[in-house]
Amino acid sequence: MEDKTEFKFYNEDNWADKPIPATLDSEYETKAWGFKKPGEKFAPITIARGKPGDYDVKVDMRYCGICFTDVCVASNQLGGTMYPVVPGHELMGVVEEVGSKVTKVKVGDNVGIGCLCDACMKCNSCKRGDEQYCEVGGWGHIYNSNKIYDTMPGNKDVQTFGGYSGSHCVNEHFIMKVPEGMPMEKAAPILCAGVTMYDPLRHWGATKGNKMCIGIIGIGGLGTMGIKIAKALGHRVVAISTSASKEAMAKEKGADAFVVSTDEASMAKEAKTCDIILNSVSFPHQVQHYMSLLNNSGTIVQIGIFTDEHKLNQAPMIFGRHSVAASLIGGIESTEECLALCAKHNILPDTVTVTANQLD
Amino acid sequence: MEDKTEFKFYNEDNWADKPIPATLDSEYETKAWGFKKPGEKFAPITIARGKPGDYDVKVDMRYCGICFTDVCVASNQLGGTMYPVVPGHELMGVVEEVGSKVTKVKVGDNVGIGCLCDACMKCNSCKRGDEQYCEVGGWGHIYNSNKIYDTMPGNKDVQTFGGYSGSHCVNEHFIMKVPEGMPMEKAAPILCAGVTMYDPLRHWGATKGNKMCIGIIGIGGLGTMGIKIAKALGHRVVAISTSASKEAMAKEKGADAFVVSTDEASMAKEAKTCDIILNSVSFPHQVQHYMSLLNNSGTIVQIGIFTDEHKLNQAPMIFGRHSVAASLIGGIESTEECLALCAKHNILPDTVTVTANQLD
Numbered sequence: 001m002e003d004k005t006e007f008k009f010y011n012e013d014n015w016a017d018k019p020i021p022a023t024l025d026s027e028y029e030t031k032a033w034g035f036k037k038p039g040e041k042f043a044p045i046t047i048a049r050g051k052p053g054d055y056d057v058k059v060d061m062r063y064c065g066i067c068f069t070d071v072c073v074a075s076n077q078l079g080g081t082m083y084p085v086v087p088g089h090e091l092m093g094v095v096e097e098v099g100s101k102v103t104k105v106k107v108g109d110n111v112g113i114g115c116l117c118d119a120c121m122k123c124n125s126c127k128r129g130d131e132q133y134c135e136v137g138g139w140g141h142i143y144n145s146n147k148i149y150d151t152m153p154g155n156k157d158v159q160t161f162g163g164y165s166g167s168h169c170v171n172e173h174f175i176m177k178v179p180e181g182m183p184m185e186k187a188a189p190i191l192c193a194g195v196t197m198y199d200p201l202r203h204w205g206a207t208k209g210n211k212m213c214i215g216i217i218g219i220g221g222l223g224t225m226g227i228k229i230a231k232a233l234g235h236r237v238v239a240i241s242t243s244a245s246k247e248a249m250a251k252e253k254g255a256d257a258f259v260v261s262t263d264e265a266s267m268a269k270e271a272k273t274c275d276i277i278l279n280s281v282s283f284p285h286q287v288q289h290y291m292s293l294l295n296n297s298g299t300i301v302q303i304g305i306f307t308d309e310h311k312l313n314q315a316p317m318i319f320g321r322h323s324v325a326a327s328l329i330g331g332i333e334s335t336e337e338c339l340a341l342c343a344k345h346n347i348l349p350d351t352v353t354v355t356a357n358q359l360d
Numbered sequence: 361m362e363d364k365t366e367f368k369f370y371n372e373d374n375w376a377d378k379p380i381p382a383t384l385d386s387e388y389e390t391k392a393w394g395f396k397k398p399g400e401k402f403a404p405i406t407i408a409r410g411k412p413g414d415y416d417v418k419v420d421m422r423y424c425g426i427c428f429t430d431v432c433v434a435s436n437q438l439g440g441t442m443y444p445v446v447p448g449h450e451l452m453g454v455v456e457e458v459g460s461k462v463t464k465v466k467v468g469d470n471v472g473i474g475c476l477c478d479a480c481m482k483c484n485s486c487k488r489g490d491e492q493y494c495e496v497g498g499w500g501h502i503y504n505s506n507k508i509y510d511t512m513p514g515n516k517d518v519q520t521f522g523g524y525s526g527s528h529c530v531n532e533h534f535i536m537k538v539p540e541g542m543p544m545e546k547a548a549p550i551l552c553a554g555v556t557m558y559d560p561l562r563h564w565g566a567t568k569g570n571k572m573c574i575g576i577i578g579i580g581g582l583g584t585m586g587i588k589i590a591k592a593l594g595h596r597v598v599a600i601s602t603s604a605s606k607e608a609m610a611k612e613k614g615a616d617a618f619v620v621s622t623d624e625a626s627m628a629k630e631a632k633t634c635d636i637i638l639n640s641v642s643f644p645h646q647v648q649h650y651m652s653l654l655n656n657s658g659t660i661v662q663i664g665i666f667t668d669e670h671k672l673n674q675a676p677m678i679f680g681r682h683s684v685a686a687s688l689i690g691g692i693e694s695t696e697e698c699l700a701l702c703a704k705h706n707i708l709p710d711t712v713t714v715t716a717n718q719l720d
Contacts, residue, residue, distance in 0.1 A: 125656050133656040133681060135632070203657070203681070272495070287674070296485050296493040297563070299683065302674040311669040314647070314662040317686035321493060321563065323659065324684045326677035 010038040014079035018159055023048040027154050032165035033356045034086035038076040042359050045084055047161045049169050050153025057104075057175045058097040059111055063353070064163035065090025065188035068221075069305070073144050078305070082144055088163030089115045089142045090191045092184035095175075102172045110178040112339070114191035115329055117142045117160060117170045118151040129333040142170075164356060176336050179343035189221065189349035190342050191335060197226035197278055198338035199330025200301040204276050207233055207337070214238070215270075215277035215293055215300075217261070219246040222280035222303060225349055227253040229338070230278075232345035238270050240277070240290070259293070267292060272320070274298055282306045287324055288313065299323040372398065374439035378519055383408040387514050392525035393716045394446035398436040402719050405444055407521045409529050410513025417464075417535045418457040419471055423713070424523035425450025425548035428581075429665070433504050438665070442504055448523030449475045449502045450551045452544035455535075462532045470538040472699070474551035475689055477502045477520060477530045478511040489693040502530075524716060536696050539703030549581065549709035550702050551695060557586035557638055558698035559690025560661040564636050567593055567697070574598070575630075575637035575653055575660075577621070579606040579613075582640035582663060585709055587613040589698070590638075592705035598630050600637070600650070619653070627652060632680070634658055642666045647684055648673065659683040 015038055023029055027048040034045050052058045070087035072078055091113040095105050105111055118140025119131040126134050133139075137148045143162030151171045152160065176191070178184060197216075198207075206212050214230040216223050217240040230237045231254035239250035240259045247258040260266040274293045282304025288311060290300060298320065312324060330338065342348065375398055383389055387408040394405050412418045430447035432438055451473040455465050465471055478500020479491040486494050493499075497508045503522030511531045512520065536551070538544060557576075558567075566572050574590040576583050577600040590597045591614035599610035600619045607618040620626040634653045642664025648671060650660060658680065672684060690698065702708065 130656065130681075133679075135656060287672075296490065296495060299685075302678065305675060305678065307673060307675045309671040309673050312647075312672045312684065313667060313669050314684075314686050315665060315667045318662065318665065318688045319493075321490075321687055322685065324672065324674075325659075325682065326674050327681055328678045 010075035011077050011079055012038065015076045016080075016082045018082045018084075020047060020084065021155065021158065024155055026051055030166040032086045032161055033359075034084050034161070034164060035074050036084045038081065038083070042074075042356075045086070047086060047165065048154065048158070049161070049167065050155070052097050052099045052169050053153050054099040054101040055171050056099045056153050056169055057095055057102055057111070057172050058167055058169040059091065059093040059113065059175070060096040060167050061091060061093040061163060061165055063092040063185045063188050064088040065192065065351075066359075067189070067192050070162075082159045085144050086161035086164055087143055088165070090188040091142070091163035091168055092178065092188045093168070096167060099172075104172040105175055105177060110184055112176045112178055112188070112191050113142060113163070113168060113170055113174055114176070114195065114335055115141055116332065117174045118145065118148050120149055121151075121173070129331040131331045132329050174332060176332065176339060179339055182339070182343050183348070185353050186348040186351050187339070187342070189225070189351065190339055192329065193222050193225045193349060194229065194342060195330035195335040195338045196303055196327070197222055197280075198229050198341070199334045200278055200303070200325070200327040201230065201233065201276065202330070202334055202337065203327065204299050204301065204325070206230070206235060206276055209234070211235060212275040213273050213295065215240055215274035215290075216255070216280070217241070217277060217290060218280035219250045220280065221349070224249070224253045225347075226278050226280065227255050228345075228347045229341065232341055232347055238274055238293070240293070261289065272296070276301065279303060284308050286310055291316065291322060294320060294322050297321045299325050302326040371436040371439055375436045376440075376442045378442045378444075380407060380444065381515065381518065384515050386411055390526040392446045392521055393719075394444050394521070394524060395434050396444045398441065398443070402434075402716075405446070407446060407525065408514065408518070409521070409527065410515070412457050412459045412529050413513050414459040414461040415531050416459045416513050416529055417455055417462055417471070417532050418527055418529040419451065419453040419473065419535070420456040420527050421451060421453040421523060421525055423452040423545045423548050424448040425552060425711075426719075427549070427552050430522075442519045445504050446521035446524055447503055448525070450548040451502070451523035451528055452538065452548045453528070456527060459532075464532040465535055465537060470542075470544055472536045472538055472548070472551050473502060473523070473528060473530055473534055474536070474555065474695055475501055476692065477534045478505065478508050480509055481511075481533065489691040491691045492689050534692060536692065536699060539699055542699070542703050543708070545713050546708040546711050547699070547702070549585070549711065550699055552689065553582050553585045553709060554589065554702060555690035555695040555698045556663055556687070557582055557640075558589050558701070559694045560638055560663070560685070560687040561590065561593065561636065562690070562694055562697065563687065564659050564661065564685070566590070566595060566636055569594070571595060572635040573633050573655065575600055575634035575650075576615070576640070577601070577637060577650060578640035579610045580640065581709070584609070584613045585707075586638050586640065587615050588705075588707045589701065592701055592707055598634055598653070600653070621649065632656070636661065639663060644668050646670055651676065651682060654680060654682050657681045659685050662686040
């Protein structure tokens with residue numbers, strides 16, 4: 001057995017100390033919740049944000065999702081966290097103020113902001129709505145990111161701060177209207193988990209009204225959203241898990257079939273059925289284990305940020321025209337489509353609402 | 361150094377002895393060239409083929425390509441060869457006789473037959489023209505294959521024999537007209553190497569008139585066809601090889617750029633440029649080495665029958681929406697499109713014509 005007594009949740013190396021400078025005239029101050037150093041407690045801090053320019057929208061924050069990557073970045077698990085860090089990338093709020101040239105939303109609108117807040121808007125990826133693959137200098141994340149282009153208002157030398165705060169202010173391009181009647185306190189994870197599952201279905205041709213068979217590996221936050229979305233799109237859905245105990249939940253969320261991936265007989269029952277498999281697993285695994293579930297011309301899409309190597313044999317792939325692909329969240333247009341689909345089919349993530357002082 | 365003094369080109373294990381039974385009334389005899397056992401000389405033998413039924417076409421053989429897989433199967437390198445074996449899967453000939461219900465060709469037409477001669481014609485893959493991925497019982501190869509469906513005329517208990525023979529007889533579905541003016545002695549490899557490179561371009565969206573950047577790894581028989589085809593489709597073409605000495609040839613075939621894949625600076629020049637890479641390499645390599653050449657949303661397609669494992673890290677793939685895919689030859693419709701494209705652009709494989717008795 002590995003000795004885990006030395007395990008630290010946070011990473012002591014490779015983080016940056018970026019003290020918050022004095023607030024500029026072009027900025028306003030707002031309360032936020034964040035971490036000053038790795039290993040410290042989640043606590044209130046004061047940050048500055050840019051006042052809205054001509055194309056910017058200031059949003060009075062109401063709710064913000066808590067995603068596992070918030071925990072990872074806050075604790076510097078992936079390295080590269082700039083402290084202080086204010087996490088939160090599934091923002092829901094009400095428009096408080098708009099710049100003079102904003103046309104997308106108006107004061108009082110319920111809106112969301114996701115991971116994306118900054119991109120060149122000129123490269124081929126941005127032009128086709130894939131801002132998350134911006135080719136010029138990468139894209140800016142709503143927190144723990146440098147301000148790369150001229151998109152974000154405020155001090156260019158300060159890192160971005162996320163949604164655990166009183167308000168936020170971004171360019172209207174990155175603001176998404178929350179569909180009428182959608183409860184903001186439930187919908188926030190659609191901006192991350194939702195679009196992370198929706199966008200690969202969109203990219204690999206499963207949102208055009210055609211009927212496919214979609215496999216979903218990992219029945220957690222991403223997986224249950226994937227089941228609901230794939231089902232709403234009219235597909236047959238195969239839920240896949242190492243744990244037989246997830247079957248009832250997967251079926252309750254809409255899965256037509258359930259595969260225990262550690263059980264050969266269970267795997268054999270769905271052999272060669274899945275046109276697309278969304279693999280949300282982010283712990284060590286071998287993608288090849290799941291390839292037998294792919295239909296001819298099928299694609300397995302890896303979603304998890306996971307850095308171990310997969311051992312892949314191309315010979316069996318050739319005889320089924322199989323692909324192993326990977327996908328990262330989704331662009332703004334894709335997220336808006338996902339919100340609309342979820343509103344139409346009353347799809348909401350399974351959430352529990354807490355206040356900031358209940359977290360540590 | 362590995363001791364190679366014991367190396368045998370042929371595989372002594374895992375082959376089947378299937379002596380040719382007496383010729384049936386429904387069959388005719390024809391001369392062929394083949395191998396009676398692994399390790400024996402290429403020599404004339406007499407085989408029987410089915411007389412054409414209502415939907416069959418008998419082809420007087422004129423030319424047949426020699427592909428590396430012919431050598432591999434003839435010498436049982438992959439195992440599973442049924443002896444005697446008559447190789448040859450790039451057949452060119454003239455229609456000698458047609459069944460009463462044949463509409464696709466007439467006596468005197470120049471025609472080709474490729475790898476495919478047998479498929480269910482009813483499954484989803486067959487219906488969309490992907491007979492090479494037939495889902496029912498697999499597809500039948502023009503040689504060294506059992507007769508799986510009722511497609512192939514002749515004794516159902518005898519394996520198929522390939523193109524190194526006086527004539528062949530198959531269902532009209534698997535017969536392709538050679539475009540007018542195309543020289544049969546040059547065109548045969550289009551039926552294998554040509555479509556092997558064309559079909560993945562077709563499947564991954566590069567035959568619709570859009571302009572892409574196509575990478576071709578391995579500048580041999582497949583690679584040079586890939587360069588010519590991708591160029592004829594209007595794409596920018598990047599030829600990629602471990603060997604700098606291939607540059608002149610690659611450019612003469614139409615490549616716009618040349619990358620020496622063992623040279624970091626050369627690789628860096630074409631970083632993130634290729635929308636599709638066709639990788640024809642069938643010796644040990646790591647696909648990940650080439651991923652830096654992929655543009656966002658790019659796909660690298662593995663073509664070679666190669667059974668070593670690739671070590672693949674999904675994390676960098678996620679940030680570019682990259683795919684590693686694999687592809688096997690192409691269906692009949694795709695091969696017909698490839699022939700038409702080659703005829704239109706005067707694309708011909710680089711061949712040398714020999715007679716059977718020059719081979720051993």
